[in-house]
Amino acid sequence: MKRFLLFIIVMTLLGCKNETTSKEVEEDSETPEVVKSLNPLEMVGRDYIIDDQHSYIGFKIKYFGFSPVRGRFDTFDGTVFYDPEHMTSTAMNVVIDVNSINTGNERRDNDLITGEGWFQESIFPIISFETTACEVNQDGSFQLTGSFSMNGISKELSIPFEKPTEISRDWAANEQVDYSGKITIDRKDFDVFGGEFWDTLMEEGLTQLSDEVEIELDIHTRRGDYEARYSDLEVDNVRKLLIDLFKAEGTETALMKLKTLQSNEETALSSGALNTVGKTLLAWSMYSEANALFEQGSILFPNKTLFYNNLGVTQLHLKNTTSAQSYFSKALQIDSTDARANAYLCLLSK
Secondary structure, three states: OOOOOEEEEEEEOOOOOOOOOOHHHHOOOOOEOOOOOOOHHHHOOOEEEEOHHHOEEEEEEEEOOOEEEEEEEOOEEEEEEOOOOOHHHOEEEEEEEHHHEEOOOHHHHHHHHHOOOOOOOOOOOOOEEEEEEEEEEOOOOEEEEEEEEEOOEEEEEEEEEOOOOOOEEOOOOOEEEEEEEEEEEEHHHHOOOOOHHHHOEOHHHOEOEEEEEEEEEEEEEEEOOHHHHHHHOOOOOHHHHHHHHHHHHOHHHHHHHHHHHHOOOOOOOOHHHHHHHHHHHHHOOOHHHHHHHHHHHHHHOOOOHHHHHHHHHHHHHOOOHHHHHHHHHHHHHHOOOOHHHHHHHHHHOO
16 A cells, blocks of 8 residues: 555544533533443444545635635545444544645645755654543534644644534435534644744744644545345345355355355455445344455455454454454554444554
């Protein structure tokens, strides 16, 4: 997998405490709501992926004290654990390629990536946020508090989010939820100076470039409904045939059929198609069968982290936590930017 220069926001919200003390306080929409948190392992399988094609992660900074300059990151990945009935058990992990920074000016973008005093890409390629606490308000909005790290510096920040959208379905029957949040940080707190020129004082004490940077997050997430996908498959679809073999004739027969399919270039399943077969088995709680399928996937596609991640998830369903951790760690060995593996390891650390 190509190397990402990252912006990682790791959001893990588990075991948050929220209390109200009177009717008068309860009427305040900014007052934390009493919400029951789930045991971390109860969130297994409730993970949504972040859709970078329909999400926005950007920033805004004032130039010459007045003119706002906006930028965004065009490439990122992420995972969100979410249950609307247990908001304080939400967890979010976002991985962004900083090389995909886009301010509408190529020369400026190159300077931000490689120029002295900015992101120091060659030394500190990762920017991260890991949530340690959260508060859920009466109006459904919430706040995430955690450690934000950039340029080798870590500080605690709190990010307010609006109430998430209701769970809906897209054209492919995927569940989808959207989140929107903003926070303003001081770039100098993270050694993002850019040189002495940008600190030059102008009239009214303003500098060439504001110290404050507003980060904007509009995150679209989705989770596949593999039972619905199975129902939509044509009768002669190879994935359906393989899934039916697991269900009707057992693992050994299904794996023999898989071996035959993969030996023929015309019938061989891609890593994505094979993953769909396994995810369908998981949806049916056929954990042993899914485990065998994902093991074969890891052999056929040894550099694809999705199989190690799904082996980890399957092992958690089978109550084998230690084995699950080893699979997630393996995924990170292959790709240190893998958001799903990182999110699950954070979940298990609670």
